[in-house]
Amino acid sequence: MDANTDIKRTRSKPATEQVLGAALNLFTEQGYFNTSIPDIVKASSVSTGSIYHYFRDKEGIARNLYDSLVERMETSFSEIEARHDSAHDRCRAAIELLFELTEQEPAVMRFMLFSRHREFMPDQKPVCSSRPFVQMREMVASGMQRGEVREMTPIIAASAVFGGALRLIQLRLDGILDKPLPEYLDEIWQCAWRSVTP
Amino acid sequence: MDANTDIKRTRSKPATEQVLGAALNLFTEQGYFNTSIPDIVKASSVSTGSIYHYFRDKEGIARNLYDSLVERMETSFSEIEARHDSAHDRCRAAIELLFELTEQEPAVMRFMLFSRHREFMPDQKPVCSSRPFVQMREMVASGMQRGEVREMTPIIAASAVFGGALRLIQLRLDGILDKPLPEYLDEIWQCAWRSVTP
DNA sequence: GTCTATATCCAGATAGAC
DNA sequence: GTCTATCTGGATATAGAC
Numbered sequence: 001m002d003a004n005t006d007i008k009r010t011r012s013k014p015a016t017e018q019v020l021g022a023a024l025n026l027f028t029e030q031g032y033f034n035t036s037i038p039d040i041v042k043a044s045s046v047s048t049g050s051i052y053h054y055f056r057d058k059e060g061i062a063r064n065l066y067d068s069l070v071e072r073m074e075t076s077f078s079e080i081e082a083r084h085d086s087a088h089d090r091c092r093a094a095i096e097l098l099f100e101l102t103e104q105e106p107a108v109m110r111f112m113l114f115s116r117h118r119e120f121m122p123d124q125k126p127v128c129s130s131r132p133f134v135q136m137r138e139m140v141a142s143g144m145q146r147g148e149v150r151e152m153t154p155i156i157a158a159s160a161v162f163g164g165a166l167r168l169i170q171l172r173l174d175g176i177l178d179k180p181l182p183e184y185l186d187e188i189w190q191c192a193w194r195s196v197t198p
Numbered sequence: 199m200d201a202n203t204d205i206k207r208t209r210s211k212p213a214t215e216q217v218l219g220a221a222l223n224l225f226t227e228q229g230y231f232n233t234s235i236p237d238i239v240k241a242s243s244v245s246t247g248s249i250y251h252y253f254r255d256k257e258g259i260a261r262n263l264y265d266s267l268v269e270r271m272e273t274s275f276s277e278i279e280a281r282h283d284s285a286h287d288r289c290r291a292a293i294e295l296l297f298e299l300t301e302q303e304p305a306v307m308r309f310m311l312f313s314r315h316r317e318f319m320p321d322q323k324p325v326c327s328s329r330p331f332v333q334m335r336e337m338v339a340s341g342m343q344r345g346e347v348r349e350m351t352p353i354i355a356a357s358a359v360f361g362g363a364l365r366l367i368q369l370r371l372d373g374i375l376d377k378p379l380p381e382y383l384d385e386i387w388q389c390a391w392r393s394v395t396p
Numbered sequence: 397g398t399c400t401a402t403a404t405c406c407a408g409a410t411a412g413a414c
Numbered sequence: 415g416t417c418t419a420t421c422t423g424g425a426t427a428t429a430g431a432c
Contacts, residue, residue, distance in 0.1 A: 015398085031317035033231035036425060047399050052427065054397095116314060119229030126372040152389075155375065156366070156382055160389035163361030168354070174324040177353065184354055191350075191358035195393035213415085234407060245417050250409065252415095 087143020099181035150198040285341020297379035
């Protein structure tokens, strides 16, 4: 049974996971700057010393979190691109994914989409320039080449397709919408697609 | 000439204005939490003592700023409602206003739309519930009653109409778009309106 | 690798002269 | 009403035993 593992922590996730999970929740509930290291110590049951053993500093925690979430999003979008050919199907699937993720892991969405990252990670690019957002714009742009989407400024088309859905995500996270987002998928998608169709 | 006024400050705006202006710039450039009172002292040329004479605390500065900007927005939207009858004209005018404001006073838009207010003003409602946002949704809802906008969940319609434009504002503020927003008005408006038209 | 105890710093806020 | 000087708390980060 290897009795010398998992002596301390009951929930036997590795300490780094423990810290990252606690930090994600605290950062999204109270904000990065309202979250102190002692807060993270309490919420994660990992000591100050260990936290600084694994992470350079507080910013390092946020960085690690952000990078891994962006990467995860990127992978999901790549899968969507592989699974579908048309811009129609790809964009719809992307929105569906975002809606589901919002319901299942609101903290992830909050942190990815609606934190002011540059305020606490000064040398990050704005989220809008991150790979997943570029992928979303590419989905639309390729649809324009195929003639599915009418000729127009590509970035405007992308904003038209995804703008409404992103707005709904924000409203949902802010508690304005009380039904789960997937219930609205058909309706918002119809709007989105009509707006750019030839 | 009343020589005993305006002795100290060269730019002879009242001290409170001086402080609010400096704070708005600093808050939007670096974020609220990265801005210290000493920073505001330097940028405003108003002393710590005076700042605390006029404002309860640092949060009070943000509060004052936020309230006055929301009120200003509210007034502008009311004027639009008075000037136009149709949802089509009202919503278009609202977007036009937002686009112009973004170009002329980017800091105002940044602070109003894209600060995480609740992180530093804990007892504020989310922006999305503020009067101006409600007004925007009302514009769309009344269009639905008049039959200009097709029957659908009202908040979805509003998100479809304004989502793209709000997205463009964010892209512009993040430096992704390099042409002034008004140049894109016709194009995004066409998308927005098509998306909800019967 | 994990912990406790502690050093250091600087923010927010106040006191009180002018 | 405006200023300078100063207090105080708590945050980040480190030291060093185990």
